[in-house]
Amino acid sequence: MAKILGGIGTSHVPTIGGAYDRKKQNDPDWAPLFRGYEPVKVWLAERKPDILVFFYNDHASTFFFDHYPTFALGVSAEYPIADEGLGPRAIPPLKGHAGLARHMADALVNDEFDISVFQDLPIDHGVHSPLTMFWPPSPDWPGKIVPIEINVLQHPIPTPARCWKLGQAVRRAVLSYPEDLKVVIVGTGGLSHQMNGKRAGFNNEKWDRKFLDLIARDPKKLAAMRHADYIRLGGTEGAEEIMWLAMRGALSPRVKKIHQNYYLPMTTAMAVALFEEPGAKPASRKARASRKPSRNGARRARAST
Amino acid sequence: MNPQLKGAEKLAGTYLFDLATSAKALRLNRFLHGFTTPANRELFKSDPEAAFAKAALSVEERRMVRDLDWAALIRYGASFFCLEKLGRVKGVSNPEMVAGFRGETLEEFLKTRRVPGAR
Numbered sequence: 447m448a449k450i451l452g453g454i455g456t457s458h459v460p461t462i463g464g465a466y467d468r469k470k471q472n473d474p475d476w477a478p479l480f481r482g483y484e485p486v487k488v489w490l491a492e493r494k495p496d497i498l499v500f501f502y503n504d505h506a507s508t509f510f511f512d513h514y515p516t517f518a519l520g521v522s523a524e525y526p527i528a529d530e531g532l533g534p535r536a537i538p539p540l541k542g543h544a545g546l547a548r549h550m551a552d553a554l555v556n557d558e559f560d561i562s563v564f565q566d567l568p569i570d571h572g573v574h575s576p577l578t579m580f581w582p583p584s585p586d587w588p589g590k591i592v593p594i595e596i597n598v599l600q601h602p603i604p605t606p607a608r609c610w611k612l613g614q615a616v617r618r619a620v621l622s623y624p625e626d627l628k629v630v631i632v633g634t635g636g637l638s639h640q641m642n643g644k645r646a647g648f649n650n651e652k653w654d655r656k657f658l659d660l661i662a663r664d665p666k667k668l669a670a671m672r673h674a675d676y677i678r679l680g681g682t683e684g685a686e687e688i689m690w691l692a693m694r695g696a697l698s699p700r701v702k703k704i705h706q707n708y709y710l711p712m713t714t715a716m717a718v719a720l721f722e723e724p725g726a727k728p729a730s731r732k733a734r735a736s737r738k739p740s741r742n743g744a745r746r747a748r749a750s751t
Numbered sequence: 752m753n754p755q756l757k758g759a760e761k762l763a764g765t766y767l768f769d770l771a772t773s774a775k776a777l778r779l780n781r782f783l784h785g786f787t788t789p790a791n792r793e794l795f796k797s798d799p800e801a802a803f804a805k806a807a808l809s810v811e812e813r814r815m816v817r818d819l820d821w822a823a824l825i826r827y828g829a830s831f832f833c834l835e836k837l838g839r840v841k842g843v844s845n846p847e848m849v850a851g852f853r854g855e856t857l858e859e860f861l862k863t864r865r866v867p868g869a870r
Contacts, residue, residue: 461845461870475869505832510784511773531786531839599832601769602753641831641845644764646852647863674759682765683831711866713849 448546448623451493451630453697453721454486455661455690456576458502458634459714460530463575466582467535479716482707483579486720489705490581490588495628497543498581499592499616501609501692502572502634505530506599509567514600517612518562519554520569520593521547528568538583540569543590546623550592553619559612561594569593572634576718598635598686603673609688610669613695620696633693635686639714642682647713653679654708654715657687661719662703665694683714700724768830776828782806782816783833786840795840819843821851846870 462479470476507528509515523544527534554561573593581588594616597603604612613631620629637654640646657680660668668691676685705720752760759767766772773780785791785806795802803813815823819841824834831848838848850860861867 475866505835506780506784506830507787507832511777511780511830529787529789531792531836533789599768599830600773601756601767605755640765641849642766642768642825642852644853645762646764646849647860672757673755674757677756677759677765677767678762682767711869712846712864 448620448625448627448629449725450617450620450696450698450723451495451628451725452489452701452723453631453633453693454498454580455633455693455717455719455721456486456580457636457714457716457718458572458575458686459639459716460571460575461712462716463535463571463578466578475711478707478709479711480579482709482716482718483576485705486580486718487582489720489722490630493628493630495589495630497546497590497592497627497629498577498632499594499620499629499696500573500632500634501594501596501613501689502569502632503598503686503689504572504595505570507568507570509595511600514597515562515564515595516597516604517559518564518595519547519551520565520567520591520595521551521563522566524566525591525593526566526568527574528570530570534568535574537574537578538586540574540593541587541590543592543627545625546620546627546629547592549623550616550619553622554615557615557618559615564595576632576634580718594692596689596692598683598688601673603685604688605673606671606676606688606691607669609692610665610695613692613697616692617696617698631693631696633690635689636680636684637687637708637715637717638680639683640681641713645681648681649710649713649715650679650681650684651708651710651715653684654710654717657690658706658708658717658719661690661694662701662721665691669695694721697721698723766825768828772828773830776830778806779808779812779816779824779827780830780833782808782812783829783837786836792840819851821848822854825852844870
């Protein structure tokens, strides 16, 4: 049966992918961002998941407001990289796991989560901006994805509570897939930022850090909040944090946050958090030894405020 | 009003992109979203007035796009994520657009940031 190893919450600002594409690893302005993703990259390289299930949002790149889906599940074996105005990024097309995705469509709809589905539509930076930081292609992708698009652009957007429940339904769907697959759940977006009006450029580090604490310790508190709260505390685009809630909803109550990083250089707070399920133990002593940088990374992240 | 948003309308300098805004600016946003297609970008770069005419933009819509009047475009109902495509086509970065929303120059905006070089 398919198994969930853990989860990743991450920002998806396009400049994250831009820093990767422009090889800014050693640029002092970007190095703290790359360092923050390193433990996630190592964890994935050790655990070798077959599939990453992504809760993400499209940015009016593929979907447009003439028909903007609230939730849409990708069920294709391949997704082109979206052209967001400059031509697509020079990375391979994303590989999809159609078998798991079709099973998830059946499971979700029969679980009364009437999700829409899409085939081979292009996918934008909502997925691949952070993806190259922790699962880079060399030269092709290390595994497959299942993308789940969530509308956070055009109100009414789904409530935080609904995204939490979607995560729970996705957990049931994944765990009922008969093939022995290792799955990691990813939620992208946030943290605090606002991209309109005179309040543009708004950030709130205090709230961001509280969110990073609650998403691990008390996610139901986050699920009970309204969008007006998220917008007041984290800016209009801070509402993207509901995709982290969907990710967290797909994890067990016993999951542990084993790493986080927070970096606020420009307009968007760039955060990443790694969650590990109790069953997802390292395969060998060697693997355990190489986990240490992860813990150090977490300490560094907490210290560097 | 959407009960999930009640209270957010009181935040100064904040625009919520809802169905009324979306309907009002649908034609403009469709034009901006069109920049995801190379042929539309080429037409806009080589003959902006022809691109405006093809999309049947209003006089005011044409002026805002021509002048890259970011603050007015947002006020009118453009989605930031559609404007982002216009930014890419015109070589304008997101920090420059944000400075425009705030009524600041890029230099003024960067002074308020922790790592002004991270662009």
